[in-house]
Amino acid sequence: MLQTWTSAQVRAAEEPLLALGVPLMERAAFALHVRSTAVLRELRGTVAGARVVVLAGPGNNGGDALHAGALLARRGVEVHAVLTGSRVHEEGLAALRRAGGQVLPADGSVDEGAALAAGADLVLDGLLGIGSDGAGLRGTAGDLVRALLDRGRPYVVAVDVPSGLGVDDGRRDGTVLDADLTVAFGALKPGLLLPPGTHAAGRVELVDLGLDLPGAPAVVRLEPGDVADLWPVPTRDEHKYTRGVLGVVAGSRAYPGAAVLTTSAAVRAGVGMVRYLGDVGDVVVAAHPEVVVGHGRVQAWVFGPGVSPDDAGQRRRIGYAFEHVLERGEAAVVDAGALELLPARVGPHAVLTPHAGELARVLVQRGEDVDRAGVEADPLRWARRAHELTGATVLLKGPVTVVAGAHGAAYAQADAPAWLATAGAGDVLAGLLGALLAGSVDAVHEDPTLAAALAATAALVHGRAAHRANPGGPISAQAVADALPGTIAELLGR
Ligand SMILES: NC(=O)C1=CN([C@@H]2O[C@H](COP(=O)(O)OP(=O)(O)OC[C@H]3O[C@@H](n4cnc5c(N)ncnc54)[C@H](O)[C@@H]3O)[C@@H](O)[C@H]2O)[C@@H](O)CC1
């Protein structure tokens, strides 16, 4: 898994090492220069004779970049530093000058700096690091980057983080310099994984500085190798009831497909049994003879796919279930039409699966003033807010799926191709996650943060099944469901 730590956690980890005189900046700058030479070799075959521009802000991030620039200059690279203010890392600047680098001071014209950078083989972005206030680049740094972007962005290596990015939350509220490669020091920061900022980072490489990072990671991204630890694999003695029964209240005469897709994903994900409740049991059984129609014991539920506001029958079933089943300890996926029926307070074993528009409605229902765009601008904040207000685990769907759960658990999954943005894909995710919860409900009660880990697992498997369904091309939701057994087998075999 990829783990991230906030600026505050990184600073706390650096403090004791700096007090001992450990040369963290030297280590960071050396690694940055090594990565930069690799990029230059890739881009132009050789390092000597390349043109590199260092954009140097006022702090240590600029210091890293200037020291790396000095090392590059010693290898025959033509290095220019463009300063953005009177404050600059003096040692770094002196090192660059000693190595033969040129310096364009901040009182030079912004256009001159931008022209220099636009013509470089590689730009080292040392404008702002973890000292950024997250509001985007302001002042000369902002003017410089806007002027550079007007001319066309060269190859950019972000030093630690892309400058202007919300380091801890992934917001990009103002000017940000997008990178092709981010060389992160000591730890990945949450903004490198969280939308919308994650897209500014390009490829991310971590440089180990030997930090002893405090506490739990802020935001995690599960990787394929993590799935086997989280998947409820049946043991030799199990039978269908111990493996978990999933109840599905989904679909209607108007939207029978949602019932088929949800049950299809649940059956394919390997649950002990699927029970269907609703008016289109005949359609569901025709598609999946394994499904049992009618009441009985279940461990987890999926409520809501394809349930419309005028569907009195399904709404009554969901309302009744909300009054009884969550208190009995049964887990639930609450999707689409069930979201607005959610009781005031539930536990983390209820997992909401809204997209940004639906999450905005859940929040507005509870007195928050936010719309879809607001959720998309700061998804983890709003997913966390919904968790605080409802008690539920929240999986917020999108190009990067964000999960917020109990005790601060947070995940950001970027596993899916954009082809997955197709009708019915959400129904498949709901069925898949329902199956996972049905197989793990006891463990979820022992460790409430597990619901968030399982939600992230479902997002990962869903995304990989989409790739597998038709690599590089269009996919239907049913094809994603059909790809689940093979995808899961592959992940469990890793
Ligand atoms: N602390 C350490 O021990 C280490 C830090 N390192 C580097 O140091 C960086 C952090 O250095 P600093 O704490 O000096 O912080 P920065 O280099 O990010 O600079 C912060 C300063 O920038 C200005 N600023 C903040 N927001 C701004 C905005 N929106 N627009 C324009 N100016 C703004 C403020 O004056 C602030 O003091 C890390 O990201 C990393 O690159 C590395 O050298 C490794 C060791």
Ligand SMILES: Nc1ncnc2c1ncn2[C@@H]1O[C@H](COP(=O)(O)OP(=O)(O)O)[C@@H](O)[C@H]1O
């Ligand atoms: N641009 C994108 N790239 C990758 N995945 C996406 C993108 N947009 C949406 N998705 C995923 O596609 C699915 C769409 O679900 P949803 O919005 O509920 O659609 P529906 O209700 O039609 O099933 C979600 O899993 C979401 O994370």
Ligand SMILES: [K+]
């Ligand atoms: K930076």
